[in-house]
Amino acid sequence: MASFLKKFKNFFAQPSSYQADNFIRIAVKCKRCGEEISVGLRKTSDFSRVYEDDEAPSGSSFMIRKEILGSKCNNLIYLTIFFDESFRIISKEIEGGEFL
Ligand SMILES: [Zn+2]
Numbered sequence: 644m645a646s647f648l649k650k651f652k653n654f655f656a657q658p659s660s661y662q663a664d665n666f667i668r669i670a671v672k673c674k675r676c677g678e679e680i681s682v683g684l685r686k687t688s689d690f691s692r693v694y695e696d697d698e699a700p701s702g703s704s705f706m707i708r709k710e711i712l713g714s715k716c717n718n719l720i721y722l723t724i725f726f727d728e729s730f731r732i733i734s735k736e737i738e739g740g741e742f743l
Contacts (some may be wrong), residue, residue: 707722
């Protein structure tokens with residue numbers, strides 16, 4: 644988890660234009676403490692290809708599963724999001740928090 648946090652902070656230290664096309668930003672709110680957290684999802688490494696026999700919404704090509712930890716409490720937020728071929732969101736689920 645420590646390395647994850649380090650990566651997280653490094654991401655915010657970079658100029659916002661840095662590989663912007665490669666990132667999808669998702670803003671969530673922690674259910675426990677209300678902290679608002681912005682997450683950068685990397686198309687090249689965070690996404691998994693969805694295959695037809697997976698239990699996925701029709702039309703989805705990629706999916707992402709991510710655990711998010713804020714800095715104010717230890718509540719883990721779980722994201723599951725499905726995207727189409729153009730990385731548009733088809734469906735999204737969240738546990739431990741809410742989408743902004
Ligand atoms: Zn929190």
